[in-house]
Amino acid sequence: MEKIYNNQVEVVLDIIGGKWKSHIILHLGNGPVRTGELKRLVTGITQKMLIEKLKELEQDGLVSRTVYNQVPPRVEYSLTTFGASLKDVLKVVCDWGDDYVRQRYPNDEVIIKHDLHR
Amino acid sequence: MEKIYNNQVEVVLDIIGGKWKSHIILHLGNGPVRTGELKRLVTGITQKMLIEKLKELEQDGLVSRTVYNQVPPRVEYSLTTFGASLKDVLKVVCDWGDDYVRQRYPNDEVIIKHDLHR
DNA sequence: CCGTATCCTACAGGATACTG
DNA sequence: CAGTATCCTGTAGGATACGG
Numbered sequence: 001m002e003k004i005y006n007n008q009v010e011v012v013l014d015i016i017g018g019k020w021k022s023h024i025i026l027h028l029g030n031g032p033v034r035t036g037e038l039k040r041l042v043t044g045i046t047q048k049m050l051i052e053k054l055k056e057l058e059q060d061g062l063v064s065r066t067v068y069n070q071v072p073p074r075v076e077y078s079l080t081t082f083g084a085s086l087k088d089v090l091k092v093v094c095d096w097g098d099d100y101v102r103q104r105y106p107n108d109e110v111i112i113k114h115d116l117h118r
Numbered sequence: 119m120e121k122i123y124n125n126q127v128e129v130v131l132d133i134i135g136g137k138w139k140s141h142i143i144l145h146l147g148n149g150p151v152r153t154g155e156l157k158r159l160v161t162g163i164t165q166k167m168l169i170e171k172l173k174e175l176e177q178d179g180l181v182s183r184t185v186y187n188q189v190p191p192r193v194e195y196s197l198t199t200f201g202a203s204l205k206d207v208l209k210v211v212c213d214w215g216d217d218y219v220r221q222r223y224p225n226d227e228v229i230i231k232h233d234l235h236r
Numbered sequence: 237c238c239g240t241a242t243c244c245t246a247c248a249g250g251a252t253a254c255t256g
Numbered sequence: 257c258a259g260t261a262t263c264c265t266g267t268a269g270g271a272t273a274c275g276g
Binding site for chain 4: 237242243246248249250251252253254255
Binding site: 002003004005006007008009010011012013015016017019022023026042043044061082085086089090092093094095096097098099100101103104108109110111112113114115 | 127128129134135137141144160162179204210211213214215217219221222226227229231232
């Protein structure tokens with residue numbers, strides 16, 4: 001069953017679109033992160049959404065999941081090569097978003113909670 | 119009333135997210151386009167969605183709308199400076215999406231209807 | 237600590253018909 | 257030709273509770 005997109009941007013939107021995925025990817029930049037730590041980093045996300053989105057990112061080849069057989073359980077997530085390259089692209093997007101907000105909303109009408117990349 | 123985002127990527131997703139906006143922006147690249155022509159270019163979009171998304175893009179400062187007082191009515195849309203710069207960013211996104219699809223789905227499991235930028 | 241299962245709600249997106 | 261007004265539906269996302 002083929003997937004059909006109008007253009008390549010839609011492919012990327014399908015991968016990082018929605019409320020949480022970009023935030024997750026940007027927090028996976030510095031090496032492996034445990035599930036609980038990630039939940040703490042991605043402010044406001046529920047466990048259900050975190051696991052769900054991580055699973056989707058894994059299926060799309062952007063995130064790898066490592067399980068350590070120990071008690072208590074330990075699971076770590078990190079970016080794959082694909083994920084890392086996408087993160088570089090997101091950096092470009094971030095920079096544009098930054099300029100956009102600064103120029104268009106110079107008086108804090110728009111608030112960025114986690115000001116990344118600058 | 120302030121808007122709050124987790125990161126700058128969300129700002130951009132708010133602007134170009136959804137099913138149609140990226141497609142519209144990419145088609146507004148080559149100068150002004152009339153409404154009807156745009157509807158023809160953006161395959162499958164309904165009139166309601168087209169107008170709705172154009173209005174949102176205009177409010178976000180990415181698209182400008184020019185009305186010519188004549189009969190029959192003539193309305194043209196084009197990218198603003200902001201819109202044009204965003205289009206350059208989308209080009210980077212497109213390129214990544216292209217590589218991604220080529221490497222991960224080399225056998226046409228994924229189809230791009232409008233193969234842009236290459 | 238990590239993941240799953242239910243249930244629920246809001247809203248993006250679509251079909252269609254109408255106006256100037 | 258360009259735009260508006262209704263009505264409808266699928267699904268992303270959230271609250272909550274449970275299990276290994």
